[in-house]
Amino acid sequence: MLEDKNFINESSLTPMMQQYLQTKTQYPDCILFFRLGDFYEMFLEDAVNVSRLLNLTLTSRSRGDDRVPMCGVPHHSAKFYINKLLDMGYKIAICDQVEDPRFAKGIVKRQVTRVVTPGMVLDTDTLESDRFNFISALIQDEQRFSIAFFDASTGDLFIAKDLEREELIDRIRMMEPREILIPDTNSYEEIRGLLKRENLLYSIVSESLFRDLDRIDSLSRVDGGVRHAVCAIINYVESMQKRQLSIIREPVWIDSYSYLYLDETCQRNLEIFNNSLDKKKYGSLFWVIDKTSSAMGSRMLRRWLQYPLLEIGEINRRYDAIDELRGDTIRIQNLVALIKEMADLERISSKVGYRHANPKDLIAIKNSIRPIGEIKKIIAQFRSEIFGEINSCIDTLSDIFQLIDKRIVEDPPVLINEGGIIKPGNNEELDELIRISRDLKSIIAGIEERERTRTGIGSLKVRYNKVFGYFIEVTKANLHLVPQDYIRKQTMVNAERFITEELKNLEDKVLSSDERRKTLEYEIFIQTLEDISKELPRIERTAKGVSMLDALISL
Structure with missing residues (x-):
């Protein structure tokens, strides 16, 4: 059995296996999920390792006298297996079919559509709702370090510079990044050893990723090594996701000048986020005071606790807002009820930006927009300065609400390529295809009734299966009544199955219209994502305002 591609003569492999190996060569540090029909398959060393890690059945594919190890998972449940591998620290390259196999000339075209790493998880069902999921990058200048932390699922960016080695490790422990990017130069050997001893997951990346970017407006006030660290994260994320970042917030400096610095030891001893017994949230300060109504608010409260304010003016502004809230129980109850109607706008909008959102995500955005108008009306009644800032955020x-409401059905499927997503009235051709699908039962019933009358066979039925398509079924007792234009298709024990030119034409029309409908709906959905992506900064500001309001109410 072959396990190492270095000993394989590629010329003796099938075109599909050659395609696999060529793709794998481009992503040697990733497990390659290679789409074959309804499955993602892994081969060779990946298959051996994944079958062991996930307890999957290891099979093999013949290659002359040798056999190539392989294992696979259904595409619709791949997320479950991918998340397990991510938790173990692995990177996954997703290689999808990028053309319809029916129209492919030769082997189906495939390409890696995205790479998922522990620091690049975007799935809201997988991420802990009240915690950030950071990817970080560090850069060294003499004996000092700069570091950046970025949550791709929310756009939050935290930076620090001029750190000594102990301060660097302490920041890393506090922020708990899932992945740390380090340049592939010899000067970082010592720091790589240190991170390894600390059991911290890091990725060695090309030093070219740390090149400067001048197209990111939010970096206008960031310079030096920390700017290069941020640029490394941006370049890395964009190379993994195959598109430019759409959301990146203004960077927050995590230094001892802007906030009261609580190192990792202090936070642990004070049990701010985890209790001292089993290191769980239960019993911690955060567990006691986190009465937020949304995941966005919970993360904002965590951020406030992790970095307490130092400037007395800012502290008093927050106190004034909390004091005003304490005296207005009715409005608080109304706001809490409205905020609870909202989904995690920060993370869902990031999925839109990366084009990973599904139809249900868009409905979640629409339903989250619904209570915003009433929230603004209530906030406008408060006098504290901070509420004015929140209201302006x-x-x-309403335009995004109307866009989604016009295009997406109320209860859409999760998959974006199976149809049933788009409402009538958005495309004339699609409306006609939907009508054909909707009226199909009545068309079939009409044909059946007409044929019964024409032939005098009262038990005649028009049926369908995936093997024969549409057919007419006649019992053997009535075979002498069958017209000459019926074409025999199959003989059963008690009946015969026939087709007609009319049924063949209907089947061709239905099948082609179904595929065309799915294609049109997919195109309209992708365009909807593009349209919403243009408005992501507005959604992000709104999410930030709601999260601040939620955190204040909790306090």
Whole structure:
């Protein structure tokens, strides 16, 4: 059995296996999920390792006298297996079919559509709702370090510079990044050894990723080594996701000048986020005071606790807002009820930006927009300065609501390529195809009734299966009544199955219209994502305003 591609003569392999090996060569540090029909398959060393890690059945594919190890998972449940591998620290390259196999000339075209790493998880069902999921990058200048932390699922960016080695490790422990990017130069050997001893997951990446970027507006006030660290994260994320970043917030400096610095030891001893017994949230300060109504608010409260304010003016502004809230129980109850109607706008909008959102995500955005107008009305009644700032952040987003409401059905499927997503009235051709699908039962019933009348066979039925398509079924007792234009298709024990030119034409029309409908709906959905992506900064500001309001109410 072959396990190492270095001993394989590629010329003796099938075109599909050659395609696999060529793709794998481009992503040697990743497990390659290679789409074959309804499965993602792994081969060779990946198959051996993944079958062992996930307890999957290891099979093999013949290659002359040798056999190539392989294992696979259904595409619709791949997320479950991918998340397990991510938790173990592995990177996954997703290689999808990028053309319809029916129209492919030769082997189906495939390409890696995205790479998922522990620091690049975007799935809201997988991420802990009240925690950030950071990817970080560090850069060294003499004996000092700069570091950046970025949550791709929310756009939050935290930076620090001029750190000594002990301060660097302490920041890393506090922020708990899932992945740390380090340049592939010899000067970082010592720090790589240190991170390894600390059991911290790091990725060695090309030093070219740390090159400067001048197209990111939010980096206008960031310079030096920390700017290069941020640029490394941006370049890395964009190379993994195959598109430019759409959301990146203004960077927050995590230094001892802007906030009261609580190192990792202090936070642990004070049990701010985890208790001292089993290191769980239960019993911690955060567990006691986190009464937020949304995941966005919970993360904002965590951020406030992790970095307490130092400037007395800012502290008093927050106190004034909390004091005003304490005296207005009715409005608080109304706000809590409205915020609870909202989904995690920060993370869902990031999925839109990376084009990973599904139809249900868009409905979640629409339903989250619904209570915003009423929230703004209530906030406008408060006098504290901070509420004015929050209200100016929050946008009613009525145009986005109308866009989604016009295009997406109320209860859409999760998959974006199976149809049933788009409402009538968005495309004339699609409306006609939907009508054909909707009226199909009545068309079939009409044909059946007409044929019964024409032939005098009262038990005649028009049926369908995936093997024969549409057919007419006649019992053997009535075979002498069958017209000459019926074409025999199959003989059963008690009946015969026939087709007609009319049924063949209907089947061709239905099948082609179904495929065309799916294609049109997919195109309209992708265009909807593009349209919403243009408005992501507004959604992000609104999410930030709601998260601040939620955190204040909790306090």
